[in-house]
Amino acid sequence: MGTAENVSIESICEFLYHEAALLDEWKLEAWEKLLTDDATYYVPPNDQPESDHRNTLYTIADDRERIRQRVIRLMDPSCHAEFPHSRTRRMINNIRITERDDDELSVAANFVCYRFRRHERVREYVGCYQYRLVCQDDFFLIKNRRVVVDAEELGSLGSVSFIL
Amino acid sequence: MTEKSYIIDDKEKNLFLLDRIAYVSEDLHDREMERIFGRCWIYVGHSSEIKNPGDFQSRYVAGRPVIFCRNQANEIKCYFNTCRHRGAVVCVERSGNKRNFRCVYHSWAYDLNGKLVGLPGEEAYFGEFNRDKLGLRSPAHFDSYKDFWFLCLDPDAPSLNDYLAGAKEYIDLVVEQSPSGTMDIISGTQEYDIAGNWKLMVENSVDDYHLPSTHSTWLKYMMNSGVKIEMPKEGLVLPKSGKAIALGNGHLTTDNLNYRGRPVAAWIPIYGEKAKPQMAAIRQELEERLGPQRAERVANTNRNLVVFPNLVINDGSSVTVRTFYPSGAGNMHVTAWALGTVEEDQDARARRLDAFLTFYGPGGFATPDDVEALEMVQQGLKNWREDRWSEMSRGMGKPDDEQLNSDEHHLRTFWRRWNELMTEES
Ligand code: FES
Ligand SMILES: [Fe+2]
Numbered sequence: 001m002g003t004a005e006n007v008s009i010e011s012i013c014e015f016l017y018h019e020a021a022l023l024d025e026w027k028l029e030a031w032e033k034l035l036t037d038d039a040t041y042y043v044p045p046n047d048q049p050e051s052d053h054r055n056t057l058y059t060i061a062d063d064r065e066r067i068r069q070r071v072i073r074l075m076d077p078s079c080h081a082e083f084p085h086s087r088t089r090r091m092i093n094n095i096r097i098t099e100r101d102d103d104e105l106s107v108a109a110n111f112v113c114y115r116f117r118r119h120e121r122v123r124e125y126v127g128c129y130q131y132r133l134v135c136q137d138d139f140f141l142i143k144n145r146r147v148v149v150d151a152e153e154l155g156s157l158g159s160v161s162f163i164l
Numbered sequence: 165m166t167e168k169s170y171i172i173d174d175k176e177k178n179l180f181l182l183d184r185i186a187y188v189s190e191d192l193h194d195r196e197m198e199r200i201f202g203r204c205w206i207y208v209g210h211s212s213e214i215k216n217p218g219d220f221q222s223r224y225v226a227g228r229p230v231i232f233c234r235n236q237a238n239e240i241k242c243y244f245n246t247c248r249h250r251g252a253v254v255c256v257e258r259s260g261n262k263r264n265f266r267c268v269y270h271s272w273a274y275d276l277n278g279k280l281v282g283l284p285g286e287e288a289y290f291g292e293f294n295r296d297k298l299g300l301r302s303p304a305h306f307d308s309y310k311d312f313w314f315l316c317l318d319p320d321a322p323s324l325n326d327y328l329a330g331a332k333e334y335i336d337l338v339v340e341q342s343p344s345g346t347m348d349i350i351s352g353t354q355e356y357d358i359a360g361n362w363k364l365m366v367e368n369s370v371d372d373y374h375l376p377s378t379h380s381t382w383l384k385y386m387m388n389s390g391v392k393i394e395m396p397k398e399g400l401v402l403p404k405s406g407k408a409i410a411l412g413n414g415h416l417t418t419d420n421l422n423y424r425g426r427p428v429a430a431w432i433p434i435y436g437e438k439a440k441p442q443m444a445a446i447r448q449e450l451e452e453r454l455g456p457q458r459a460e461r462v463a464n465t466n467r468n469l470v471v472f473p474n475l476v477i478n479d480g481s482s483v484t485v486r487t488f489y490p491s492g493a494g495n496m497h498v499t500a501w502a503l504g505t506v507e508e509d510q511d512a513r514a515r516r517l518d519a520f521l522t523f524y525g526p527g528g529f530a531t532p533d534d535v536e537a538l539e540m541v542q543q544g545l546k547n548w549r550e551d552r553w554s555e556m557s558r559g560m561g562k563p564d565d566e567q568l569n570s571d572e573h574h575l576r577t578f579w580r581r582w583n584e585l586m587t588e589e590s
Contacts, residue, residue, distance in 0.1 A: 043527055044352075045352035045353055045354060046353075046355065047258060047352070047353045047355075048351055048352050048353075051351065051352060053514075053517065054510060054513070054514040054517070055350070055351070055510070055513055055514070055517075056350065056351045056352040056517070057350050057351070057352030057353070057354065057501065057502040057517055057520060057525075058352060058517070058521065058527075059354065059525060059526055059527040060521065060527035061517070061518065061521055069385050069388060069389070069529070070529075072381075072384070072385070072388065073381040073382075073384075073385060073529055076380075076381050076384070078380045078381050079381045079533065080378065080533045080536045080537065081532035081533050081535065081536040082532075119543060120359070120539070121359070152258075153353075153355035153356070154354070154355055154356040154357075154526055155355065155356065155357050155497075156357050157356070158356050158357060158358065158359075158526065158535060159356065159526040159527070159531070159532035159535050159536075160526050160527040160532075161526075161527070161532035161533075161535075161536075
């Protein structure tokens, strides 16, 4: 029996809330520590949410190294799109475990992420977080993080310049 | 009498100034819809987006909803997406395959030739009603160059071939990546709005002056990734010297030696060791087919092309086809696609897409900073009444063939044409 068998939904909720807090507080180095060494981060295009990044143009398709570079860029004051940093607040709910597989879990959660910037429109990113998590004793690591945005097009949301 | 000019174009003083009202006035936006978007050839789509009979894409072009489709005879067509009955759009899906477009309101149905082929209760019309005259309307002109399709709303317009003028050669350089000259718009569309005037995107797409400052984090990323980028030499703001070229009819391009890596046969460490032999093979095919000089241009130069007024093809970190429309003076919608050769294998395709995301698009390492810069310009322009003129004289006074991509010669080219169309007697 794998370690994923006994994972409770409460522990998943706690983990996702923790991750959301790190992202909203821009503690990106701490957030990176939640990732496996081969972690990936995907935002598929709005018109092809079910596609494969190897044959479809994504909004974001980061491997672990690209995530590392993304964090370096985001923490650099010359990253104009995010300096000063956007204020974000994410609401996460409808959290469910969709698959248990030895020591890995698939998890889905609905989210709303509000993004605020001075003198700019409020942007509401609404969608579904899809995770592949690796169970580590009492904790989890993120192996894949896929953010599916419900909007038909990014439109007035503009860029996905922060970690959504 | 010609109307007032929006530019000061003083060739004695080598001074070029632009009246900032051009970015902020709603009246000028309305006039642009008539004089620019109503008269120029405007990009609609690419043949590869509708490969089979019955395939269609519905989209907005120049503010008009249109259907771009392939009929049963394999001909590519464009119709206004407006029912001849009482005006509803007849196609609501983004894309798909159909035999008929049926209006949901009263069920008038049109075939792939735009013909009205069915309507409920035809016997209730007693007058001059003639269903043969009620097919979907088409733009005045619709034509293509190398699979890029354009419409034109002006019946008196020149042919597309004449209109494109020198831009054709720069489209050729992109298309020649493919052994058969056939490119694919790759699936996945990037659509996003920018709170800025659409002409700021024209400028930004070719303005290499901004690259070292706006994109310093991208340059750092490249260097972090083992890409050797030399520091600019005396008199340059960029690592390699490049040209800005006017191509006629308001079209313009940059043309510079690559320093950043290209999925078409200019390897950088970001692509990985495995890619080296694969890319060497692509390069070899190019040389055999095109000769060493032309192959070098295709493989190892970056070119950002603007087809007046609003089509951009950037052949840089990857190839992006990008078009944008104003929605009012202070906003635009951008649509961007990636373009690849039909011949490339899965690895080459994946590499091209990955390279795209290192720079372009709403999640890329460069485009979001462009978006930010453009929105900052639009914000600053709120003071246009008090601070009226934008300065665009960079490089002015040098001969045309010495104009750098970091000068503003190409921007002036765009604005001169824009000014001409906006002020000429109608
Ligand atoms: S408006 Fe289309 S059928 Fe009536
Ligand atoms: Fe830029």
